[in-house]
Amino acid sequence: MSKHLETAQNLKDKLLEAENILLFPHIGIDGDAVGSCCALIWALRKKGKNAYALYEEDMPGNLMFLTDDPEGKPCFTSDRDIISDEDLDVAMAVDCGELKRFPAYRDKFLGAPVKLVLDHHGTSLKEPLGDFNMIDPDAAAAGVLMYWLLSLIEGAVTDRYIGQCLFSAIVTDTGRFQYSNTNRECWEIMSELSSWGCDFVRASTELYESKREEQVRITAYAINKMTVSEDGRWAVTTLSKEELDAMGVRAGETDEIVGEMRSVKGVEVSVFLREVENNVIRVSYRSKYFVDVASLASKHGGGGHLRAAGATLYMSLAEAERIILDDLKNYFSN
Amino acid sequence: MSKHLETAQNLKDKLLEAENILLFPHIGIDGDAVGSCCALIWALRKKGKNAYALYEEDMPGNLMFLTDDPEGKPCFTSDRDIISDEDLDVAMAVDCGELKRFPAYRDKFLGAPVKLVLDHHGTSLKEPLGDFNMIDPDAAAAGVLMYWLLSLIEGAVTDRYIGQCLFSAIVTDTGRFQYSNTNRECWEIMSELSSWGCDFVRASTELYESKREEQVRITAYAINKMTVSEDGRWAVTTLSKEELDAMGVRAGETDEIVGEMRSVKGVEVSVFLREVENNVIRVSYRSKYFVDVASLASKHGGGGHLRAAGATLYMSLAEAERIILDDLKNYFSN
Numbered sequence: 001m002s003k004h005l006e007t008a009q010n011l012k013d014k015l016l017e018a019e020n021i022l023l024f025p026h027i028g029i030d031g032d033a034v035g036s037c038c039a040l041i042w043a044l045r046k047k048g049k050n051a052y053a054l055y056e057e058d059m060p061g062n063l064m065f066l067t068d069d070p071e072g073k074p075c076f077t078s079d080r081d082i083i084s085d086e087d088l089d090v091a092m093a094v095d096c097g098e099l100k101r102f103p104a105y106r107d108k109f110l111g112a113p114v115k116l117v118l119d120h121h122g123t124s125l126k127e128p129l130g131d132f133n134m135i136d137p138d139a140a141a142a143g144v145l146m147y148w149l150l151s152l153i154e155g156a157v158t159d160r161y162i163g164q165c166l167f168s169a170i171v172t173d174t175g176r177f178q179y180s181n182t183n184r185e186c187w188e189i190m191s192e193l194s195s196w197g198c199d200f201v202r203a204s205t206e207l208y209e210s211k212r213e214e215q216v217r218i219t220a221y222a223i224n225k226m227t228v229s230e231d232g233r234w235a236v237t238t239l240s241k242e243e244l245d246a247m248g249v250r251a252g253e254t255d256e257i258v259g260e261m262r263s264v265k266g267v268e269v270s271v272f273l274r275e276v277e278n279n280v281i282r283v284s285y286r287s288k289y290f291v292d293v294a295s296l297a298s299k300h301g302g303g304g305h306l307r308a309a310g311a312t313l314y315m316s317l318a319e320a321e322r323i324i325l326d327d328l329k330n331y332f333s334n
Numbered sequence: 335m336s337k338h339l340e341t342a343q344n345l346k347d348k349l350l351e352a353e354n355i356l357l358f359p360h361i362g363i364d365g366d367a368v369g370s371c372c373a374l375i376w377a378l379r380k381k382g383k384n385a386y387a388l389y390e391e392d393m394p395g396n397l398m399f400l401t402d403d404p405e406g407k408p409c410f411t412s413d414r415d416i417i418s419d420e421d422l423d424v425a426m427a428v429d430c431g432e433l434k435r436f437p438a439y440r441d442k443f444l445g446a447p448v449k450l451v452l453d454h455h456g457t458s459l460k461e462p463l464g465d466f467n468m469i470d471p472d473a474a475a476a477g478v479l480m481y482w483l484l485s486l487i488e489g490a491v492t493d494r495y496i497g498q499c500l501f502s503a504i505v506t507d508t509g510r511f512q513y514s515n516t517n518r519e520c521w522e523i524m525s526e527l528s529s530w531g532c533d534f535v536r537a538s539t540e541l542y543e544s545k546r547e548e549q550v551r552i553t554a555y556a557i558n559k560m561t562v563s564e565d566g567r568w569a570v571t572t573l574s575k576e577e578l579d580a581m582g583v584r585a586g587e588t589d590e591i592v593g594e595m596r597s598v599k600g601v602e603v604s605v606f607l608r609e610v611e612n613n614v615i616r617v618s619y620r621s622k623y624f625v626d627v628a629s630l631a632s633k634h635g636g637g638g639h640l641r642a643a644g645a646t647l648y649m650s651l652a653e654a655e656r657i658i659l660d661d662l663k664n665y666f667s668n
Contacts, residue, residue, distance in 0.1 A: 061599065176510045176511070178539070178542070179535065180535045182534065184529055187522075187525035190524070191522050200511070201512065201513070201514045205512070208512070209598075209599075210597075212598070212599055216595075216598050217557065220557035223553075223554035224551070224558055261550075263542065263543040264550050265543075288539060
């Protein structure tokens with residue numbers, strides 16, 4: 001039996017006692033947050049509850065196939081008054097555990113009589129945010145924890161929409177089962193979900209083959225102009241604001257570039273520089289096997305993980321590129 | 335218990351009675367054939383057998399991390415006399431079931447006193463090729479069948495190299511678990527393999543992030559110049575022999591282009607034309623949800639599957655492109 005079922009029980013009880021429930025996913029929303037929210041919202045609506053997720057930023061296009069429930073009702077809204085402060089029974093943070101992860105709605109969350117957290121991220125908080133918390137950094141995805149929570153809610157198990165939501169949550173947060181967070185629990189849940197008769201082919205196609213033409217073109221364009229070092233150990237490319245605007249690229253649509261560069265054999269570190277606005281350069285780092293890119297990024301006030309990190313440089317694109325190239329040359333000459 | 339264990343038993347008996355065993359993977363070798371062969375060869379070598387796979391063409395670079403066994407001995411050879419005709423005890427076709435799939439070695443196979451087949455492809459043969467056959471078109475990959483066969487061979491289960499080989503076989507043949515052949519059995523085997531402590535992160539990185547720079551660049555180049563129809567329902571790109579030669583591209587390194595075009599939202603059919611030599615144009619088709627591209631390809635003497643097909647046109651690249659564009663315009667105007 002999963003170690004998660006005990007904490008799940010508390011969350012389930014509070015959710016099923018409530019009438020009006022709001023979920024709070026994190027800014028920079030992703031497949032895990034969307035899939036986890038939609039799965040729970042539909043399970044709750046099937047039990048007659050009034051449930052929504054609050055989110056005010058743009059929704060990534062490849063996740064839109066999930067965001068209406070099977071009756072066509074949206075799961076997400078930016079309207080904080082869709083449930084009034086008086087009526088709100090339960091607020092639940094999903095795929096995050098700190099107020100700064102949903103800044104626009106922190107007061108709404110704090111005003112709820114019952115606060116829950118379902119998350120798989122580490123946190124610097126001394127006390128968890130919720131009255132009841134289902135937090136496990138060893139879980140590959142929030143979708144994994146959501147799977148266990150939903151296993152306790154009648155009508156959720158074997159629901160194909162819920163299965164597709166949970167599949168999407170887990171497949172995206174594990175990088176298609178490629179990242180090191182992928183563990184046996186993921187495979188077991190996939191096995192179970194596949195027995196529900198979900199259309200994973202459609203979900204994968206929506207997730208990975210529904211990019212705007214602009215995204216596919218800007219990626220090819222950036223790769224076309226990448227620089228690979230003479231020894232083949234690093235690769236760098238840049239996009240200016242002018243180039244981005246000329247191609248009509250939206251937020252998030254350059255996310256694959258840095259990983260695509262890393263897919264070159266022998267390339268250990270790839271770096272992508274994007275001119276967000278004049279003298280504001282967003283730098284994304286990836287490494288393959290051994291370089292700690294969080295420490296490379298921290299030189300410029302950034303940070304992140306061992307193999308994926310970022311920083312922002314306040315200077316011209318040309319200047320930033322020169323600094324990054326110097327960093328890489330120094331790193332690999334030592 | 336798996337339905338495959340009964341047929342696996344016969345193959346296992348013949349393999350363990352033998353001393354000298356040759357495997358016959360198919361031309362145009364892929365991750366499934368390589369992974370399945372290497373897994374079995376190492377299991378047999380651990381039992382003191384003399385085992386090799388015969389293959390004379392180039393090995394795809396991203397599979398090279400599998401082709402030496404854990405003691406550093408190659409699993410593949412092009413030398414048909416590595417085991418003499420007199421010494422050969424068992425010949426086994428792997429991931430194929432017809433002689434035309436390994437034409438260079440058909441006589442060697444036919445000369446063996448015991449012939450086995452392990453395959454998951456359909457066939458037009460009236461009788462299976464082997465004395466004993468483990469053939470199931472419902473299996474997602476040869477690696478799935480190999481998993482069951484190896485589950486009967488002592489020392490194979492929990493071997494990390496074998497686990498990595500089987501993982502590679504299954505993940506590649508299911509398109510990273512995206513194709514419709516992905517079924518519950520795949521997930522269950524993944525769950526089992528992950529408990530063996532295999533390094534799937536390394537395997538995925540080798541399989542998907544170890545492309546030659548030329549491959550990454552030619553893909554970007556071809557995408558950069560693709561044509562997307564006005565209604566956004568199809569995309570076409572071409573590469574001339576001159577372009578391919580100028581960029582130093584090898585066989586197989588243009589394989590991702592047609593799928594990359596299909597990843598554009600709304601694109602139902604993508605077609606990639608490659609000038610193999612003067613007046614020989616290889617055409618690759620993909621579709622997303624509903625178009626039967628095998629029938630489009632069959633107009634030109636080609637064929638394949640519903641969503642992936644190919645044909646060869648004997649004319650100039652410009653002429654071939656015009657014909658393909660006409661085909662697509664006609665198809666989508668009806």
